[in-house]
Amino acid sequence: MKRFITALMMISCAPVCAQIRIDADFAGGNVVIDKISSDTVYFRPDLTGTQGKWFYWYFRATSEEPQTWYFKATQTNILTSSGANYSRDGGYTWQRIDPDDHLSTNLFSHTFTKGDQSVRFSFGQPYTQRNFERFIKKYQGDSQLKISTFCHSGKGREVEQILISDFENEPDYKILFVARNHACEMMANYLIEGIIDALLSGAPEMDTLLAKAEIMIIPFVDKDGVEEGDQGKNRLPRDHNRDYSGASLYATTAAIRKKIPEWAGNTPWVAIDLHNPGIKGEGHEKIFFVGKSQPALHKEQKKLAYILAVTRRGPLSFEKDHNFLTFGESWNKSTSYQKGWPFSEWAASYFGKGLLVTTTIEFPYALNGPQPITAQNTRYFGKDLIYALSHYLNHHKPSK
Numbered sequence: 311m312k313r314f315i316t317a318l319m320m321i322s323c324a325p326v327c328a329q330i331r332i333d334a335d336f337a338g339g340n341v342v343i344d345k346i347s348s349d350t351v352y353f354r355p356d357l358t359g360t361q362g363k364w365f366y367w368y369f370r371a372t373s374e375e376p377q378t379w380y381f382k383a384t385q386t387n388i389l390t391s392s393g394a395n396y397s398r399d400g401g402y403t404w405q406r407i408d409p410d411d412h413l414s415t416n417l418f419s420h421t422f423t424k425g426d427q428s429v430r431f432s433f434g435q436p437y438t439q440r441n442f443e444r445f446i447k448k449y450q451g452d453s454q455l456k457i458s459t460f461c462h463s464g465k466g467r468e469v470e471q472i473l474i475s476d477f478e479n480e481p482d483y484k485i486l487f488v489a490r491n492h493a494c495e496m497m498a499n500y501l502i503e504g505i506i507d508a509l510l511s512g513a514p515e516m517d518t519l520l521a522k523a524e525i526m527i528i529p530f531v532d533k534d535g536v537e538e539g540d541q542g543k544n545r546l547p548r549d550h551n552r553d554y555s556g557a558s559l560y561a562t563t564a565a566i567r568k569k570i571p572e573w574a575g576n577t578p579w580v581a582i583d584l585h586n587p588g589i590k591g592e593g594h595e596k597i598f599f600v601g602k603s604q605p606a607l608h609k610e611q612k613k614l615a616y617i618l619a620v621t622r623r624g625p626l627s628f629e630k631d632h633n634f635l636t637f638g639e640s641w642n643k644s645t646s647y648q649k650g651w652p653f654s655e656w657a658a659s660y661f662g663k664g665l666l667v668t669t670t671i672e673f674p675y676a677l678n679g680p681q682p683i684t685a686q687n688t689r690y691f692g693k694d695l696i697y698a699l700s701h702y703l704n705h706h707k708p709s710k
């Protein structure tokens with residue numbers, strides 16, 4: 311929850327006085343309310359600790375009466391091309407607002423269907439620790455799954471690590487996924503759900519993978535930022551994904567730099583960092599790999615992208631060139647990394663010394679080209695990704 315809780319009540323009109331209560335007093339909550347006037351709530355993201363503007367917001371609105379309320383953004387570019395999402399089950403499942411309720415680039419409405427109804431709203435589909443706990447329950451007792459504490463965050467929260475394997479033999483390969491180096495980038499966690507569902511599905515190809523590989527997933531790198539509803543992106547003085555060179559400022563990035571090489575040991579490994587791009591516009595409304603500068607590593611990324619493009623079975627489209635941002639293009643330049651190395655650059659320092667490939671994958675919040683993003687098709691893409699990695703490793707000959 312945010313450090314500063316916004317809870318407002320408002321008399322909207324006479325003679326029938328309806329009220330709405332807005333708050334962000336829950337995990338991941340984030341909002342600043344500028345005012346509530348008549349039937350309209352004026353809101354923007356809380357940018358505490360952030361350099362410049364970003365767009366993460368997540369609030370709960372409770373309407374006293376069944377009625378339509380209007381929500382007007384007072385900061386530009388904080389609604390997606392589809393507007394926003396809402397949840398009527400306390401943030402566990404999300405739906406896009408009806409297109410008829412997406413009134414302009416900074417205005418949407420919502421009709422509360424009964425009195426004292428609480429509805430959560432966000433530009434994305436927020437995902438915090440409790441979402442993960444609810445998801446993972448179905449796998450309790452599964453012998454192919456081990457969950458433990460990777461480290462503690464700066465504020466003492468447990469940062470979990472998930473290990474998936476058959477744990478019978480020394481693995482030939484290790485695969486690492488990390489997410490939420492940028493706290494706000496929640497769509498990464500639906501990819502992780504898809505990856506875990508695929509791995510534990512009992513499908514022969516996945517069981518073959520688990521017989522030879524150990525997969526580690528760190529689903530919340532910036533755990534404090536996720537739970538406290540921070541932007542995380544562009545955190546001052548530098549964010550978690552610029553904290554992988556020099557002396558790390560954050561406990562989890564320091565622990566990754568220390569413990570992951572120990573975990574990988576002499577086993578060939580792969581490292582994937584899951585992100586979400588900007589909220590909308592050119593280059594932000596598609597899935598893409600972020601190309602590395604090192605030519606040999608770029609080639610391995612392209613190989614993985616090619617395999618993903620030809621093996622994918624889920625509904626979201628992916629092509630090896632269209633969905634790949636080559637180093638030197640757009641923002642993917644060394645000038646973007648002046649504050650420090652991102653995870654993938656740190657991992658790249660092990661390339662040729664055990665690391666087979668690393669890539670950042672940017673997964674959009676609302677649209678993959680013309681395709682609307684949902685939690686379910688995001689999970690499918692996670693499944694496509696782990697199958698692609700399985701194929702990728704099939705093409706690699708273990709040296710031991």
Ligand SMILES: [Zn+2]
Pocket residue numbers: 491492495543551585586
């Ligand atoms: Zn990011």
